[in-house]
Amino acid sequence: MSKKEFMSGDEAFAFGVKLAKPEVIAAYPITPQTIVVERLSDYVADGDLDSQYIHVESEHSAIMAALGSSAMGARTFTATSSQGLLYMAEGLPYVSGSRFPVVMMNANRATAVPWSIYNDHNDSMMFLNSGWIQVYVEDAQEALDMAIQAFRLAEDPRVMTPVMVNLDGFVLTHTYELVEIPDQELVDRFLPPYQTEHKMSLDAPKSVCIGVGPEYHMEFRYRQHHDFDHFPDVIREIDSEYREKFGRGYGVLSEQYRCEDAEAVLMTVGSITGSVREVVDDLRAEGIRVGVMKLRYLRPFPTEDILSLPESVKAIGVLDKNLSYGYEGTVYTNVNSALSRGNRRIPTKDYICGLGGRNISKENIRQIYLELLNPAAIQEGEKVSFVNLHLDQEVDKNG
């Protein structure tokens, strides 16, 4: 029987990993991911999880030890955040290019400088091009569930691509919720031990992580790219099986809420979605037709889902907890690209928000919706704006 427990996002994720039974864990502590590695160390130390925990001396070593382990056909987990993810940079395309299904938890945190341990998405957005699948979860329950789903997805023979599961630092990693814990037996049936031919073995020795010259390189990349085309189907299949077995599912690449006849839609990523839904309910109660679209996966990107938004939508706003300095938020770039692929002309506006843990209030969100309800102004006005910005508060240099 499944049971319920109060757990933080980190704890829920760690518990999901325990249920997934990784054979090898290689991770290095960093706030706000630390609780995950502490819990996993406890599970291993207490014999509750039969796993080889490698106490690496850095994140670079964490990801490269994970590569070595996954290259042996072992189910492998790592976790990090921000500076640690950046330190792993070299290893990320290494793992994805060699098609080893490592699963990583990333606690989204701002990147220095200025130093900040608080939440935004600048860390993971830097690695949209790394060849990893990226999924962002909203609450502790989804965190636990996605820990399990991520292994199933990464290790699927049609996928064989590493998965990064992103949890908003503190907002989600350190917030307690009632979480339903699935039965180990059910999880075992959903996620059997990882089996693959794509590994080094004494019976069938091979060379891996090879070099490829200009004469073949593009073909490798072409295949890696186009394999993503069928990931959405696999994600759908896995999620519906999960729903059947555990009574919970999350849709596929994205999830629309009250978008049916909406005039304005906000795109969200991660834990902010809950507040946005509440604002949508409030506005709907006032007869204002708005909706929210939670982008769960950013790679593969929910292009089709975005193009399926109803004709009623007259303006789209994007809440971007990241910024490509000098240009715009990265989610905004991707959303506009999706719209242009489908030749849909809908005015869009980028709302840079929550950088370094800056609060986003329901009132902020309400104001954004009200602004979006004037599509002509959206069409004409500034495309990139900052939410809850207080330039007047800057410290006076002269004391």
Added chain:
Amino acid sequence: MAENKKMTLNNLPEEELFFGHKACPGCGGSLTLRLVMKVLGPNTFVVVPANCMSAVSFYYPAMNFGCNALASAFPCTAATMSGIEAAARAKKLEDYTVVGFAGDGGTADIGLQALSGAIDRNDRIIYICYDNEAYMNTGVQESGLTPFGAKTTTSPAGKVQHGKLTHKKNLFDIITAHGIPYAATASVGYPQDLINKVAKAKACQGTSFLHIMAPCPTGWSVPIDSTVSVAKEAVECGLWYLAEYENGEYKLNKDPKEFTPVGDYIRKQGRFKHLNEDEIREIERQRDATWVRIHEKW
């Protein structure tokens, strides 16, 4: 059992596990790998980070290892091996070896952190540093193991700077300071000694480390048929030493009563051509200091 018989140059297995690669003629690094792999045998998982040896052997579609091999990133030979070893443990594999071949740069510079971590965990891996005394793969730049005075493309023999400014890092001491179960220095000039040490490393239950002098004719500007003799001369003139560290004890495998002149060794190599007598004396002074320390401490 062949396993228990002492391996010698005469009874080494015929089977080649590193062959068909594109290393330069006379390459000391590839000679090292060839010999070591014969001792370790086919049940081996090899890690080679970015360096000359991976560049000449992992180039699709020609793969040049006759066993499992992974071309890893430059800084993390040891960490990649740790991952392989952990997975092998998880899968309860038996009768296998995990070995890594990193260059001097991949070991003493960019790879030192990962190596230190692996020794600290005492993972059962064999870490081999083949030392050609510069970053050869990228076209001969100085490393922490490039000797004093040697000319590289980043320590040129210029008008005011005469080659590498500082002495070779004392890598062996750095490694033994960890209290590693087994560490040794060796040289392609002394293949039997090298084979013995590889066999010991293979039997070691924790981390083992071999630092092997492996001349590079291309980077050192020496004739391609002189790799072995140059390697021997380095030991004879006291600029390299053959030693072991086992169970906390040091041992010299060769303790020359008298050194051949450093000048003879230096003058044969294009990379030292620019050095003056004072600079050669400085190299001798440093050598003597090293040996005083060795004799006092060991």
